[in-house]
Amino acid sequence: NAGVMQNPRHLVRRRGQEARLRCSPMKGHSHVYWYRQLPEEGLKFMVYLQKENIIDESGMPKERFSAEFPKEGPSILRIQQVVRGDSAAYFCASSPTEGTGEQFFGPGTRLTVL
Protein backbone atom coordinates (compact mmCIF):
# COMPACT_ATOMS: atom_id res chain seq x y z
CA ASN A 1 0.00 0.00 0.00
CA ALA A 2 1.74 3.13 -1.22
CA GLY A 3 2.03 6.03 1.17
CA VAL A 4 1.08 9.64 0.58
CA MET A 5 2.67 10.86 -2.64
CA GLN A 6 3.67 14.43 -3.29
CA ASN A 7 5.15 15.96 -6.40
CA PRO A 8 7.27 17.65 -7.27
CA ARG A 9 9.69 17.11 -4.38
CA HIS A 10 11.49 20.34 -5.22
CA LEU A 11 10.07 23.33 -7.05
CA VAL A 12 11.85 26.55 -7.97
CA ARG A 13 9.85 29.56 -9.08
CA ARG A 14 10.64 33.21 -9.75
CA ARG A 15 8.66 35.93 -8.03
CA GLY A 16 5.30 36.42 -9.72
CA GLN A 17 5.04 32.90 -11.14
CA GLU A 18 2.52 30.26 -10.12
CA ALA A 19 3.29 27.15 -8.07
CA ARG A 20 1.19 23.98 -8.22
CA LEU A 21 1.78 21.30 -5.61
CA ARG A 22 0.17 17.88 -5.95
CA CYS A 23 -0.79 15.32 -3.36
CA SER A 24 -2.16 11.81 -3.80
CA PRO A 25 -3.50 10.45 -0.50
CA MET A 26 -3.11 6.90 0.69
CA LYS A 27 -5.52 4.41 -0.87
CA GLY A 28 -8.84 4.51 0.92
CA HIS A 29 -8.20 7.89 2.53
CA SER A 30 -10.73 10.60 1.74
CA HIS A 31 -9.42 13.32 4.09
CA VAL A 32 -6.52 15.50 2.95
CA TYR A 33 -4.67 18.18 4.89
CA TRP A 34 -2.01 20.67 3.84
CA TYR A 35 0.62 22.06 6.21
CA ARG A 36 3.48 24.51 5.71
CA GLN A 37 6.80 24.54 7.50
CA LEU A 38 8.75 27.77 7.30
CA PRO A 39 12.49 27.67 8.09
CA GLU A 40 13.20 27.10 11.79
CA GLU A 41 9.49 26.72 12.61
CA GLY A 42 6.99 23.95 13.27
CA LEU A 43 4.31 22.82 10.86
CA LYS A 44 1.34 25.14 10.46
CA PHE A 45 -2.07 23.93 9.33
CA MET A 46 -3.33 25.45 6.08
CA VAL A 47 -6.40 23.62 4.81
CA TYR A 48 -8.48 20.46 5.31
CA LEU A 49 -10.38 18.94 2.39
CA GLN A 50 -12.58 15.98 1.64
CA LYS A 51 -13.51 14.94 -1.88
CA GLU A 52 -14.82 18.06 -3.67
CA ASN A 53 -15.28 19.94 -0.37
CA ILE A 54 -13.20 22.36 1.67
CA ILE A 55 -13.86 21.56 5.33
CA ASP A 56 -11.55 24.06 7.04
CA GLU A 57 -9.40 26.70 5.35
CA SER A 58 -8.70 28.78 8.45
CA GLY A 59 -4.93 28.51 7.96
CA MET A 60 -4.85 29.62 4.34
CA PRO A 61 -3.58 33.11 3.53
CA LYS A 62 -6.48 35.23 2.29
CA GLU A 63 -4.96 35.94 -1.10
CA ARG A 64 -3.04 34.00 -3.77
CA PHE A 65 -3.53 30.56 -2.13
CA SER A 66 -6.17 28.03 -3.10
CA ALA A 67 -6.69 24.29 -2.70
CA GLU A 68 -8.88 21.65 -4.24
CA PHE A 69 -9.47 17.92 -3.95
CA PRO A 70 -11.49 16.88 -7.01
CA LYS A 71 -13.57 13.73 -7.34
CA GLU A 72 -10.87 12.24 -9.55
CA GLY A 73 -7.17 12.93 -9.25
CA PRO A 74 -4.83 14.40 -6.67
CA SER A 75 -5.34 17.31 -4.34
CA ILE A 76 -3.76 20.52 -5.62
CA LEU A 77 -2.37 23.43 -3.60
CA ARG A 78 -2.02 26.44 -5.87
CA ILE A 79 -0.03 29.56 -5.07
CA GLN A 80 -0.40 32.43 -7.51
CA GLN A 81 2.13 35.25 -7.93
CA VAL A 82 4.62 33.71 -5.54
CA VAL A 83 6.77 35.89 -3.30
CA ARG A 84 10.01 35.08 -1.47
CA GLY A 85 8.10 34.59 1.80
CA ASP A 86 6.30 31.60 0.25
CA SER A 87 9.57 29.63 0.27
CA ALA A 88 8.91 26.72 2.62
CA ALA A 89 8.30 23.00 2.83
CA TYR A 90 4.70 22.10 2.07
CA PHE A 91 3.44 18.82 3.49
CA CYS A 92 0.31 16.94 2.61
CA ALA A 93 -1.27 14.41 4.96
CA SER A 94 -4.22 12.06 4.65
CA SER A 95 -6.43 10.06 6.96
CA PRO A 96 -9.27 7.56 6.53
CA THR A 97 -11.47 9.37 9.04
CA GLU A 98 -11.38 12.53 11.11
CA GLY A 99 -11.59 10.83 14.48
CA THR A 100 -8.35 10.01 16.28
CA GLY A 101 -6.14 12.57 14.66
CA GLU A 102 -3.56 10.19 13.20
CA GLN A 103 -2.54 11.57 9.83
CA PHE A 104 -0.07 10.07 7.39
CA PHE A 105 2.32 12.55 5.85
CA GLY A 106 3.93 12.72 2.45
CA PRO A 107 7.60 13.60 1.93
CA GLY A 108 6.83 17.24 1.23
CA THR A 109 7.47 19.71 -1.58
CA ARG A 110 10.23 22.20 -1.02
CA LEU A 111 9.34 25.44 -2.74
CA THR A 112 12.07 27.98 -3.39
CA VAL A 113 11.13 31.40 -4.72
CA LEU A 114 13.99 33.31 -6.34
Added chain:
Amino acid sequence: DQQVKQNSPSLSVQEGRISILNCDYTNSMFDYFLWYKKYPAEGPTFLISISSIKDKNEDGRFTVFLNKSAKHLSLHIVPSQPGDSAVYFCAATQGGKLIFGQGTELSVKP
Protein backbone atom coordinates in the same frame (compact mmCIF):
# COMPACT_ATOMS: atom_id res chain seq x y z
CA ASP B 1 -1.01 32.57 19.61
CA GLN B 2 0.92 29.33 20.18
CA GLN B 3 -1.58 26.80 21.55
CA VAL B 4 0.94 23.95 21.66
CA LYS B 5 4.43 24.70 22.93
CA GLN B 6 7.66 22.78 23.11
CA ASN B 7 10.00 24.96 25.12
CA SER B 8 13.17 22.93 24.62
CA PRO B 9 14.56 23.31 21.09
CA SER B 10 17.09 20.54 21.66
CA LEU B 11 17.93 17.61 23.93
CA SER B 12 21.04 15.46 24.09
CA VAL B 13 20.96 12.01 25.73
CA GLN B 14 23.38 9.13 26.08
CA GLU B 15 22.50 5.86 24.35
CA GLY B 16 20.63 3.51 26.68
CA ARG B 17 19.34 6.29 28.94
CA ILE B 18 15.84 7.75 29.05
CA SER B 19 14.81 10.63 26.78
CA ILE B 20 12.00 12.85 28.06
CA LEU B 21 10.42 15.33 25.66
CA ASN B 22 7.94 17.83 27.00
CA CYS B 23 4.98 19.69 25.58
CA ASP B 24 2.51 22.22 27.03
CA TYR B 25 -0.83 23.31 25.65
CA THR B 26 -3.38 25.99 26.41
CA ASN B 27 -6.67 24.70 24.97
CA SER B 28 -8.52 22.25 27.23
CA MET B 29 -10.83 21.25 24.35
CA PHE B 30 -8.23 19.26 22.44
CA ASP B 31 -9.42 15.66 21.86
CA TYR B 32 -6.20 13.79 21.09
CA PHE B 33 -2.52 14.44 21.47
CA LEU B 34 0.08 12.91 19.20
CA TRP B 35 3.82 12.69 18.83
CA TYR B 36 5.51 12.72 15.44
CA LYS B 37 9.13 12.10 14.55
CA LYS B 38 10.76 13.87 11.63
CA TYR B 39 14.04 13.36 9.81
CA PRO B 40 15.49 16.10 7.57
CA ALA B 41 13.95 16.25 4.08
CA GLU B 42 11.21 13.79 5.04
CA GLY B 43 7.62 14.10 6.20
CA PRO B 44 6.67 13.56 9.86
CA THR B 45 6.07 9.97 10.94
CA PHE B 46 3.42 9.14 13.53
CA LEU B 47 4.80 7.65 16.76
CA ILE B 48 2.13 7.45 19.43
CA SER B 49 -1.05 9.18 20.52
CA ILE B 50 -3.22 9.56 23.60
CA SER B 51 -6.85 10.42 24.08
CA SER B 52 -7.67 13.34 26.33
CA ILE B 53 -9.59 10.96 28.63
CA LYS B 54 -6.50 8.89 29.41
CA ASP B 55 -3.31 9.69 31.27
CA LYS B 56 -0.89 7.15 29.83
CA ASN B 57 -0.32 5.19 26.65
CA GLU B 58 2.55 2.84 25.99
CA ASP B 59 3.93 1.30 22.80
CA GLY B 60 7.21 -0.54 23.07
CA ARG B 61 9.97 1.87 24.04
CA PHE B 62 7.63 4.87 23.79
CA THR B 63 5.28 6.07 26.53
CA VAL B 64 3.20 9.22 26.48
CA PHE B 65 1.93 10.77 29.71
CA LEU B 66 -0.87 13.33 29.86
CA ASN B 67 -1.45 15.64 32.84
CA LYS B 68 -4.68 17.47 32.06
CA SER B 69 -4.68 19.64 35.18
CA ALA B 70 -1.25 20.98 34.23
CA LYS B 71 -2.03 20.95 30.48
CA HIS B 72 1.20 19.08 29.95
CA LEU B 73 2.25 15.95 28.10
CA SER B 74 5.53 14.17 27.79
CA LEU B 75 7.09 11.46 25.65
CA HIS B 76 9.46 8.99 27.30
CA ILE B 77 11.81 6.90 25.19
CA VAL B 78 13.49 4.03 27.05
CA PRO B 79 16.12 2.96 26.22
CA SER B 80 17.22 5.66 23.81
CA GLN B 81 19.00 4.55 20.64
CA PRO B 82 21.12 6.52 18.14
CA GLY B 83 18.44 5.92 15.50
CA ASP B 84 16.03 7.94 17.65
CA SER B 85 17.97 11.10 16.78
CA ALA B 86 15.45 13.32 14.98
CA VAL B 87 13.11 16.25 15.54
CA TYR B 88 10.07 15.36 17.64
CA PHE B 89 6.83 17.30 17.32
CA CYS B 90 3.89 17.11 19.66
CA ALA B 91 0.50 17.91 18.17
CA ALA B 92 -3.10 18.25 19.26
CA THR B 93 -6.27 17.68 17.28
CA GLN B 94 -8.86 20.38 16.78
CA GLY B 95 -11.76 19.71 14.42
CA GLY B 96 -9.70 17.37 12.27
CA LYS B 97 -6.61 19.53 11.90
CA LEU B 98 -3.38 19.14 13.84
CA ILE B 99 -1.88 21.97 15.88
CA PHE B 100 1.87 21.42 16.16
CA GLY B 101 4.48 22.54 18.63
CA GLN B 102 7.76 23.98 17.39
CA GLY B 103 9.67 20.72 17.77
CA THR B 104 12.53 19.41 19.89
CA GLU B 105 15.66 18.08 18.24
CA LEU B 106 16.79 14.91 20.04
CA SER B 107 20.37 13.76 19.72
CA VAL B 108 21.23 10.33 21.13
CA LYS B 109 24.97 9.86 21.48
CA PRO B 110 26.62 6.41 21.39
